[in-house]
Amino acid sequence: MISRLILTYPEGARRTGIAFVLCLITLGLYALGISSAWIGYLVPATSGWLADNPALGRFFAAGMIALILAANWMALRQLTRRQQIVGVWIELFALLMLFFYSFNLSLPFIAKKIGFMVSQGVVTTLYISAISIAIATLIALTGAIAKLSKNGVIYGLATFYTSLFRGLPLLMQIYIIYLGLPQVGYVIGAIPAGILALSLCYGAYMTEIFRAGIESIPRGQSEGATALGLSSSQTMGLVILPQAMRVIIPPTGNQFIAMLKDSSLVSVVGVWEIMYLARTQGQTEFRHIEMLITASMIYWILSIGLEFLQSRIEERFGRFNVR
Amino acid sequence: MNPVPAMQNSEILLRGVHKWFGQFHALNDINLSIAPREKVVICGPSGSGKSTLIRCVNRLEAHQEGHIFVGGVELDHDERKADLTRRGVGMVFQQFNLFPHLTILENCILAPMWVKKLPRKDAVDIAMTFLERVKIPEQAHKYPGQLSGGQQQRVAIARALCMNPKVMLFDEPTSALDPEMVKEVLDTMVELAGGGMTMVCVTHEMGFARQVADRVIFMDRGQIVEEGTPDDFFARPKTDRAALFLSQLLH
Ligand SMILES: Nc1ncnc2c1ncn2[C@@H]1O[C@H](COP(=O)(O)OP(=O)(O)OP(=O)(O)O)[C@@H](O)[C@H]1O
Ligand SMILES: [Mg+2]
Numbered sequence: 001m002i003s004r005l006i007l008t009y010p011e012g013a014r015r016t017g018i019a020f021v022l023c024l025i026t027l028g029l030y031a032l033g034i035s036s037a038w039i040g041y042l043v044p045a046t047s048g049w050l051a052d053n054p055a056l057g058r059f060f061a062a063g064m065i066a067l068i069l070a071a072n073w074m075a076l077r078q079l080t081r082r083q084q085i086v087g088v089w090i091e092l093f094a095l096l097m098l099f100f101y102s103f104n105l106s107l108p109f110i111a112k113k114i115g116f117m118v119s120q121g122v123v124t125t126l127y128i129s130a131i132s133i134a135i136a137t138l139i140a141l142t143g144a145i146a147k148l149s150k151n152g153v154i155y156g157l158a159t160f161y162t163s164l165f166r167g168l169p170l171l172m173q174i175y176i177i178y179l180g181l182p183q184v185g186y187v188i189g190a191i192p193a194g195i196l197a198l199s200l201c202y203g204a205y206m207t208e209i210f211r212a213g214i215e216s217i218p219r220g221q222s223e224g225a226t227a228l229g230l231s232s233s234q235t236m237g238l239v240i241l242p243q244a245m246r247v248i249i250p251p252t253g254n255q256f257i258a259m260l261k262d263s264s265l266v267s268v269v270g271v272w273e274i275m276y277l278a279r280t281q282g283q284t285e286f287r288h289i290e291m292l293i294t295a296s297m298i299y300w301i302l303s304i305g306l307e308f309l310q311s312r313i314e315e316r317f318g319r320f321n322v323r
Numbered sequence: 324m325n326p327v328p329a330m331q332n333s334e335i336l337l338r339g340v341h342k343w344f345g346q347f348h349a350l351n352d353i354n355l356s357i358a359p360r361e362k363v364v365i366c367g368p369s370g371s372g373k374s375t376l377i378r379c380v381n382r383l384e385a386h387q388e389g390h391i392f393v394g395g396v397e398l399d400h401d402e403r404k405a406d407l408t409r410r411g412v413g414m415v416f417q418q419f420n421l422f423p424h425l426t427i428l429e430n431c432i433l434a435p436m437w438v439k440k441l442p443r444k445d446a447v448d449i450a451m452t453f454l455e456r457v458k459i460p461e462q463a464h465k466y467p468g469q470l471s472g473g474q475q476q477r478v479a480i481a482r483a484l485c486m487n488p489k490v491m492l493f494d495e496p497t498s499a500l501d502p503e504m505v506k507e508v509l510d511t512m513v514e515l516a517g518g519g520m521t522m523v524c525v526t527h528e529m530g531f532a533r534q535v536a537d538r539v540i541f542m543d544r545g546q547i548v549e550e551g552t553p554d555d556f557f558a559r560p561k562t563d564r565a566a567l568f569l570s571q572l573l574h
Contacts, residue, residue: 220416220418220420221420221422223383223416223420224416224420224421224422225422226383226409227381227383227409227412227413227414227416227420227483228409228433228434228438228482228483228486229406229407229409229410229434229438229486230433230434230437230438231406232402234437234438238433238437239422239433242424243422243423243424317424
C-alpha cells in the first residue's frame with residue numbers, strides 16, 4: 001500500500017519524507033531539553049515572549065535548529081565531494097570551539113601556560129611515545145616470529161607474554177613495574193618504568209598484528225625465496241615483511257595513536273608529560289578546565305600528525321599493488 | 324646403514340627415499356638417478372607425489388628415510404648444506420611465486436645480490452641477459468601484477484636462471500596458464516633444454532615430453548611405477564596404471 005503510493009508519487013513521497021524527518025529531529029531536540037535562550041540572545045526583542053511561554057519557546061528553538069540543519073544539508077549537497085569534506089570539518093570544528101567557548105575559558109591563562117606545556121609536556125610525551133613505539137615494534141617482530149616458531153619453548157614464551165601483557169590493565173602494569181621492580185632490588189626511574197610498561201603492553205598487542213600480517217603472505221612466497229637460496233632471515237626481511245607491511249601498517253598506526261594517548265597514564269608515577277602538567281598547572285589558579293582542554297587539543301594535534309604519517313607510509317608500501 | 328653409493332654420472336641421486344605426511348605415505352621407496360644434462364619428465368595422476376618428489380630434491384620438503392644426493396652432496400638436517408645446494412638448483416612453480424612487491428628486474432637480481440653477493444651492476448647485467456633470453460627485457464621495470472601469466476612464468480624461469488643453476492626443477496609450470504600462453508612458456512623451456520641444463524619437469528604436456536625428454540617417469544601412489552623413453556612410454560606403456568592414466572590424459 002505505502003510502497004505503491006511511493007512508486008506512484010515519488011516527488012510527493014520525497015517531500016513527505018523530508019518533512020517527517022524534520023519533525024522527528026525537532027521532537028528529538030525538544031525531548032533532549034534544548035534551551036531557547038540563544039534566540040533571546042540573538043534577537044533580544046523576543047526574550048519577553050520566550051520568558052512567558054517557555055515550552056512553546058523551546059519547541060520553536062528546536063524547530064529552528066532542525067531547519068538550520070536542513071538548510072546546511074542542502075547547501076553542502078551543492079558542493080563537490082572534496083568541498084563537502086572540508087565544509088563538514090570546518091563546521092564541526094567551529095561547533096567544538098563554540099562548546100569550549102561556553103566554558104568561559106581564560107585565554108590569557110592558556111597563553112601563559114602553553115609554552116611550558118609544549119616545551120616540557122609535549123617533548124616528554126613525544127619522547128616517551130617514540131621510544132616506546134620503537135621498542136614495541138621490535139618486541140612485536142620478535143614475538144610474531146616466536147609465535148610462528150615450531151619450537152615449543154619459544155612458542156610458549158611468546159604466548160605467555162602476549163596473554164599476560166594484554167590481560168593486565170596498562171595502569172596496573174605501570175604501577176607494578178614502578179613499585180614492584182624496586183622490591184626485587186632493581187630501582188627504576190619513573191620515565192624508564194613508563195617506557196617499559198608502554199613497550200611491553202603495546203608490544204603484546206602488536207605481536208598479534210605482526211603475526212597476522214606475516215601469516216597473510218602465501219606460502220609460495222617463502223618457498224620461492226628459499227628455492228633461490230635465500231636464508232630464512234633473508235626470506236623474512238626481503239620477501240615476507242615488506243609484503244606483510246601492507247597488512248601491518250594500518251592497525252599499527254592505530255596502535256601508535258592509542259599509545260600516544262595512553263602515555264598519559266604515565267603521569268600517575270609523576271612524569272611531567274602533557275597529562276601531568278594539565279592536572280597540575282591549573283591547580284594554583286583553579287583553572288583546571290583550561291589546562292585540560294589545552295592538553296586535549298595538543299593530543300589531538302599530535303594524533304593528526306601520526307595519522308598523516310601513517311597515510312604517507314601506507315602509500316609507499318601500497319605502491320606495487322597498483323595495476 | 325646403506326653404503327654410500329657410487330655417484331659417478333649422477334647429478335641427482337635418490338636411494339630408498341620415503342616420506343610421510345602424518346600417516347599418509349607420500350613417497351614410497353623412491354630410487355632414481357639423473358645424469359648431468361639429462362632431461363626427465365615426471366607424470367602421474369593427481370596426488371601421486373610428483374610435487375613432493377621434486378620438492379625433496381631442493382629440500383623444500385624433508386624426506387624421512389633414505390638418501391638424497393644433489394651434485395654429490397647429501398641433503399640432511401644441515402640447513403646450510405641445503406641452502407648451498409639450492410644455489411645450484413633452480414625451481415619454477417605452478418603459481419610462479421614471483422615477489423609482487425619487487426619489479427621484474429628486482430625479482431631477478433635479489434638472489435644474486437643477497438646470496439651470491441654480486442655487485443648490483445653485475446647482477447643487473449646478468450638479469451637483463453636472461454630477460455632477453457625469455458624475450459621480455461622491455462618489462463624489466465614493471466611489477467609482476469602488470470604482466471600476463473605467461474610473461475610471469477617466463478620471468479620466474481629467468482629469475483631461477485640468474486643464479487646460474489646446474490639443475491632446473493619445474494613443477495607443472497604451464498598448469499596455471501591460459502591455453503594461449505602455454506606455448507610461449509614451453510618454447511622457453513625447449514630452448515633451455517637445448518643448452519645442456521639438467522632438467523626435471525613435472526608436466527602433462529606430452530608434446531614437450533616427446534620433444535625434449537630423455538626419460539619419462541610415471542608415478543602413482545608415491546611410487547615410481549614405470550620409466551622409459553618418451554616414445555616407448557607413450558606408445559607402449561608397460562603397466563595397466565600407466566595405460567589408464569594415458570588414456571585419461573588424451574580425453
Ligand atoms: N604439506 C602436506 N601435508 C599433508 N599432506 C600433503 C602435503 N603435501 C602434499 N600432501 C599429500 O601428499 C600427496 C602427494 O602430493 P603431491 O602434491 O606430491 O601430489 P602431486 O602428484 O604433485 O599432485 P598434483 O598433480 O595434484 O599436483 C597428496 O595426497 C597430498 O594430499
Ligand atoms: Mg603437484
